[in-house]
Amino acid sequence: MPETLTTIYLTVDTELSSAHFRRHGGAGLQDNFESAILGRTSAGDFGILYQMDRLDAHGLKGVFFVDPLVALVAGSDMVRRIVHPILDAGHDVQLHAHTEWLGMAAHGPTDGRGGQNMADFSTADQVRILDYGMARLVEAGAPAPVAFRAGNYGANDDTLEALGRVGIRYDSSYSPDYEGSVCRISLDRDCALPVQRGRVVEVPVSAIAGPGGGHRHAQLTALSAREMIDALAHAALHRQPCFTIVSHSFELLCRQRRRPNRIVVRRFDRLCGIIAASPRLRAGTYAADPPEPVPQCAAQSAGTGQVGRLPHSLARSLLRVGEQAISNSLYGDQVGPLPAQAAAPAFAVRDRLIAPLQSLTPLQQIALDIMMAV
Ligand SMILES: [Zn+2]
Numbered sequence: 001m002p003e004t005l006t007t008i009y010l011t012v013d014t015e016l017s018s019a020h021f022r023r024h025g026g027a028g029l030q031d032n033f034e035s036a037i038l039g040r041t042s043a044g045d046f047g048i049l050y051q052m053d054r055l056d057a058h059g060l061k062g063v064f065f066v067d068p069l070v071a072l073v074a075g076s077d078m079v080r081r082i083v084h085p086i087l088d089a090g091h092d093v094q095l096h097a098h099t100e101w102l103g104m105a106a107h108g109p110t111d112g113r114g115g116q117n118m119a120d121f122s123t124a125d126q127v128r129i130l131d132y133g134m135a136r137l138v139e140a141g142a143p144a145p146v147a148f149r150a151g152n153y154g155a156n157d158d159t160l161e162a163l164g165r166v167g168i169r170y171d172s173s174y175s176p177d178y179e180g181s182v183c184r185i186s187l188d189r190d191c192a193l194p195v196q197r198g199r200v201v202e203v204p205v206s207a208i209a210g211p212g213g214g215h216r217h218a219q220l221t222a223l224s225a226r227e228m229i230d231a232l233a234h235a236a237l238h239r240q241p242c243f244t245i246v247s248h249s250f251e252l253l254c255r256q257r258r259r260p261n262r263i264v265v266r267r268f269d270r271l272c273g274i275i276a277a278s279p280r281l282r283a284g285t286y287a288a289d290p291p292e293p294v295p296q297c298a299a300q301s302a303g304t305g306q307v308g309r310l311p312h313s314l315a316r317s318l319l320r321v322g323e324q325a326i327s328n329s330l331y332g333d334q335v336g337p338l339p340a341q342a343a344a345p346a347f348a349v350r351d352r353l354i355a356p357l358q359s360l361t362p363l364q365q366i367a368l369d370i371m372m373a374v
Contacts, residue, residue: 098151117154164199192308
């Protein structure tokens with residue numbers, strides 16, 4: 001009997017910044033494209049071209065959820081500029097939609113009616129938005145999309161109905177306990193695996209268990225490398241059919257988007273390396289390796305409430321807090337680059353405090369958890 005592999009969907013939401021457009025308008029579109037899509041900095045490009053380069057180096061395929069609604073303000077050519085390199089490199093292009101673009105153009109599928117999220121629109125409007133987005137992707141040369149993710153995860157049950165009507169079979173907008181989540185899909189929050197909802201298969205963004213029954217979603221910048229690697233190991237060990245990771249075209253940049261965040265750049269590369277090296281994991285696409293719904297998902301989750309997710313570990317959380325503190329101090333909100341000599345002490349502290357924790361065996365880690373819990 002063939003061994004069950006866990007398919008990793010490495011998803012990259014690929015989008016221009018509507019905030020940048022509000023500030024700089026059409027004159028800033030080229031800058032917007034270079035920053036948000038190419039991830040351009042004075043140290044080089046760290047956007048989708050770089051990310052595809054790293055994926056290719058590890059022999060992996062990524063899923064790029066491209067937002068084509070930007071065509072409303074930037075024209076169809078902008079969508080082509082985004083989509084072509086992805087298609088040329090053989091990665092998956094699927095549909096993403098940030099509905100805030102709709103209110104910025106008088107024409108369009110909703111005749112200028114705006115809304116922050118898909119869930120703000122009627123089912124009929126959502127069908128029009130999806131049709132418009134699909135047409136722009138196909139016009140740009142992409143195959144008809146089979147999967148969708150709402151901008152801000154802002155989908156509701158009507159979105160699933162609308163997806164069914166336009167023939168998109170998979171949705172990956174459900175992200176449990178995302179801080180400030182506007183996701184309105186009524187799904188059991190403990191359901192971590194693909195589940196059939198009407199004509200659509202909902203493929204939740206994966207997560208790990210947090211303290212007190214909460215979750216942290218598997219976004220590149222939300223989990224530490226250790227948490228992500230342990231979550232993948234957990235998924236493989238439990239023979240989960242798939243695991244969905246979220247990232248963005250600009251995710252490897254610091255918050256100001258002026259420099260690469262070297263910690264996240266390393267994390268991305270390490271993640272690719274782990275997936276490529278593991279015989280139990282494979283990176284998949286919706287086009288070639290579509291997820292299968294898991295009928296027993298709801299029944300499984302009824303028992304423990306955490307089936308399908310890596311259990312909470314205080315030691316891992318501490319490692320993340322340490323890693324985030326370093327990352328924020330180096331690549332957070334401060335204006336201008338931090339001089340190298342200023343960064344060095346922070347790295348030294350991290351190495352002294354965190355490195356020993358990272359080399360703990362699983363047994364030692366459990367022991368540390370128990371010690372910290374009592
Ligand atoms: Zn987005």
